[in-house]
Amino acid sequence: MTTKRDPRKGDLLSVDEATQNKLNTLSDEFDALLARMQKPKSRLAMKSAFNASPRQLGKAAIAGARKRNR
Numbered sequence: 340m341t342t343k344r345d346p347r348k349g350d351l352l353s354v355d356e357a358t359q360n361k362l363n364t365l366s367d368e369f370d371a372l373l374a375r376m377q378k379p380k381s382r383l384a385m386k387s388a389f390n391a392s393p394r395q396l397g398k399a400a401i402a403g404a405r406k407r408n409r
Contacts, residue, residue: 352360375381391399 376385
């Protein structure tokens, strides 16, 4: 029983429940990522990345770093 002076701080989960919740969350995130990667634009981008030369990869890495540091 909780009161105003002693509010409940959280729920207790068993290790099995917590592990299963975490696995379900990760599985859902993976499925969503995989679905996004199956779109034509993403497929083309991955194909380009795998076929890129070291010079092209370096340029892309620098551009990405600059974009994140804005």
